Amino acid sequence: MASEFRRTVRGMRDLINEEAENLRFIEQKARKVSRLYGYKEVVTPLVEHYELLAAKLGEENRRRMFVFEDLGGRKVALRPEFTASVARLVATKMQSAPRPLRLFSIGSLYRYDEPQFGRYREFWQANYELFGSNKSEADVEILALTNSLLKEIGLKSYFFKVGHVGILRSILSHDGIAEEQQNSIMQLLDKKQVDIALETAKNAGSSKSSLDTLETLLNIKGRQSDVVISEIYEAVKSYSEALEAAGNLSEIITMLKAGCVDADLLVEAGFARGLEYYTGLVFEVFVVDMDIAVGGGGRYDRLIELFGGGQVPAVGAALGVDRLSLALQKQRQISQRSEERRILVVAVESSLFGQAFKISNMLREKGVIVELEVMRRSVSKALSDADRRGITHVVIVGSKEIKQNMVVLRSMRERTQEIVPIEHLFERIMQ
Ligand code: AMP
Numbered sequence: 001m002a003s004e005f006r007r008t009v010r011g012m013r014d015l016i017n018e019e020a021e022n023l024r025f026i027e028q029k030a031r032k033v034s035r036l037y038g039y040k041e042v043v044t045p046l047v048e049h050y051e052l053l054a055a056k057l058g059e060e061n062r063r064r065m066f067v068f069e070d071l072g073g074r075k076v077a078l079r080p081e082f083t084a085s086v087a088r089l090v091a092t093k094m095q096s097a098p099r100p101l102r103l104f105s106i107g108s109l110y111r112y113d114e115p116q117f118g119r120y121r122e123f124w125q126a127n128y129e130l131f132g133s134n135k136s137e138a139d140v141e142i143l144a145l146t147n148s149l150l151k152e153i154g155l156k157s158y159f160f161k162v163g164h165v166g167i168l169r170s171i172l173s174h175d176g177i178a179e180e181q182q183n184s185i186m187q188l189l190d191k192k193q194v195d196i197a198l199e200t201a202k203n204a205g206s207s208k209s210s211l212d213t214l215e216t217l218l219n220i221k222g223r224q225s226d227v228v229i230s231e232i233y234e235a236v237k238s239y240s241e242a243l244e245a246a247g248n249l250s251e252i253i254t255m256l257k258a259g260c261v262d263a264d265l266l267v268e269a270g271f272a273r274g275l276e277y278y279t280g281l282v283f284e285v286f287v288v289d290m291d292i293a294v295g296g297g298g299r300y301d302r303l304i305e306l307f308g309g310g311q312v313p314a315v316g317a318a319l320g321v322d323r324l325s326l327a328l329q330k331q332r333q334i335s336q337r338s339e340e341r342r343i344l345v346v347a348v349e350s351s352l353f354g355q356a357f358k359i360s361n362m363l364r365e366k367g368v369i370v371e372l373e374v375m376r377r378s379v380s381k382a383l384s385d386a387d388r389r390g391i392t393h394v395v396i397v398g399s400k401e402i403k404q405n406m407v408v409l410r411s412m413r414e415r416t417q418e419i420v421p422i423e424h425l426f427e428r429i430m431q
Contacts, residue, residue, distance in 0.1 A: 011113070011121025022325040023124060026153055027106055030126035030319065033149045034104035037141070039128055041104045044085035050075040053084050056277040056303055060187060064112040066121075078110035082127040083277070083303070083316060090131050091309025099132025099312075106321075117326075118292045124321035128297075131304070134313035136251045139281045139299060143256055146285060146295060146317045147263045153324060156331055157288040159264035162253070163271030165278045165298070166245030167236060171213055174239055177204045189272040194218055213239070218270035225253045228267040235269070245280070252281055277303045281315065287327040294327055295319035341429055344391045346373040346382045348398040356397040359407065359422060363395075366426050386412055393429055 008014055015023055034041060047070075054062050057080065066078040079085060082105045094101060105127045113119050128145055130138045143160065150158055165186060172182045181204040188197035202211055216235045222228045229250045236242035253265065273282045273296060280299030287294055297317030304312035343363060347356035360370040371391070373382050379396055386394055396408040401419055409428055410417040420428045 009121075011115040013120060013122070018329075019325070022328065023321055026321045026324050026328075027124070027126070029152045030106055030149055030321070031104070033145060033152055034126075034128065036148070037102065037128075037145050039102040039104035039145075041106075042086065042089060043107075044079075044082065044089065044105060046079055046108070046110075047076050048079055048085055048088075050077045052088055052307075053077050053079060053081075055084065055306060057081070057084070057275065059184070060274060061111065066110045066112060080109055080111045081275075082107075082109070082125060082318065083129065083275075083300070086127070086129050086316075087303045087307050087309070087314070090312060090314075091304050091307035095309055100138065101131040103129045103131070118290075118320075118323045120322060126319045126321060127316065128318075129314060129316035131312050131314045133315075134301060136248060136255055138313075138315050139252045140255045140259065140261075142297060142315050142317050143252070143263070143283065144259060144261045146283075146297070146319065147261055149319060150285065150294075150324075153328065154331075155287065155294075155324065155327055158285055158294070158327075159266055159288070160283050160285055161266045161268055161271055161293075162249070162281065162283045163268050164245050164249040164280060165272055165282055166248065166280050167217065167232065167242050167269060168214070168272060169279075170241035170245055171210050171217075171236065171239055172201060172204075172206065173241070175206050175210050177201065177206065183276045186272040186276075186278075187274050189218075189270060190274040194270075209238075214270075220270070221266065221268040223264070223266055225257075225265055225267045228269070229253070232269050248280060273298060277306075283317075285319075287330070290323075290327055290330060292323060293320070294323040341368055341392050342390055343368055343370045343393050343395060343429065344373065344382065344386050344389070345370060345395045345397065346377075346379055348379060348396060350376055352397045352399060352402060355402055356395075359395060359397065359425070362422075363426060363429070368426070368429065383410070395425065 050067055053065060061080055065080050068076060070076050086103055086105060090101065108122055108124050110122055112121055115121065128142060130142060169182055172185065185197050185200050188200060198211060198214060201214060213235055220228060220231045220235065232246045236246060271282060277300040278298045279301045282298035284293040284296035295318060299315040301313040304314060345356045345360045347353045356372060360372045363370050383394060391412055393412060394410040396410065398408060401407055405422050406419050407422060407425060408417055409420045409425065
């Protein structure tokens with residue numbers, strides 16, 4: 001086989017050792033948070049109709065899909081996000097499910113992005129969607145849940161960037177700017193191409209005063225949310241719908257704080273997200289020292305209607321598992337996590353294997369990770385390999401000790417060993 005085929009396809013990765021472990025660790029925490037907040041897991045296909053996925057994705061993401069024709073001649077694509085699939089479910093099979101409907105999904109997504117630090121063509125997301133409520137309480141729940149997940153996995157020093165596309169869109173709508181044009185302006189703002197965004201708004205027919213208002217908004221941001229909100233009110237005072245949107249953002253922040261969610265918030269009036277379907281709150285989560293977002297989300301009240309499911313307001317969050325894993329590694333939380341005990345049980349001679357096996361199972365039943373020596377290596381060989389395998393304790397089963405229901409317990413970290421009664425082995429290991 002030619003050597004290039006032994007490498008993974010560009011943008012695709014093998015996850016081994018800690019990378020695979022981190023992925024599953026975050027997945028497990030994401031699932032735990034979904035249960036705690038009452039979100040039911042749904043599993044949707046990796047391959048969907050191109051048209052469904054393309055419907056409201058935004059031009060840039062549309063161009064980045066892995067699209068192909070299946071053997072039946074259907075134009076299909078690998079999912080670049082969960083929202084379209086989940087929205088399809090809500091508009092069809094789950095149309096009569098009681099509201100509010102809380103759904104969770106987790107798995108791999110595919111985007112033909114340019115590979116770089118934290119950006120891959122195959123990546124994982126944990127996704128939470130809340131359908132049926134257009135009230136601020138639902139937005140607050142999504143923000144609080146995101147915060148819970150970040151805490152649960154042990155992430156420190158992160159902040160939420162929050163904005164409201166309703167504020168920006170109302171100003172454009174005020175001058176009759178079509179939704180399509182608004183979408184491109186939002187995408188330009190998302191990419192921080194402010195001048196081109198304003199130019200596009202001007203060419204689309206924005207009045208001088210609206211352009212001035214937009215420009216003012218784009219400069220309003222800060223961590224003191226009450227100050228920022230009053231600046232926004234002042235900037236949009238002659239646009240009634242924008243005032244309403246600002247009121248909504250203000251209510252969400254106030255309720256979040258009233259619920260004692262201590263998340264660090266950076267409120268940014270000019271913050272827009274590239275996906276076309278957002279209608280209200282938008283947010284992203286950033287980790288200090290890493291200038292890529294580990295997650296994001298927002299409100300999308302019209303997407304379900306687009307899929308023929310009637311008017312179902314919705315708000316959701318998507319957390320990038322790969323980036324959370326990078327952030328954790330950066331903050332060295334993972335090494336603390338590996339404080340967990342990892343045991344190797346070695347029988348001094350093969351006639352004692354049955355005893356070693358029993359002791360291993362006794363520990364496993366108590367939730368301890370146990371590897372059993374299965375290569376009949378000598379104790380000294382097994383010990384010299386134990387360090388490399390991240391083993392914290394070795395249990396040596398010898399004939400002399402076992403006659404007295406004892407084993408030798410060796411701590412790999414402290415390089416000490418002692419003879420311990422089997423009935424106290426678990427307690428000694430956990431000390
Ligand atoms: P989005 O679905 O674009 O709102 O993205 C939500 C989160 O998914 C981002 O904040 C990232 O953490 C993650 N994400 C998006 N694209 C990629 C990618 N190409 N590689 C790794 N993670 C990604």
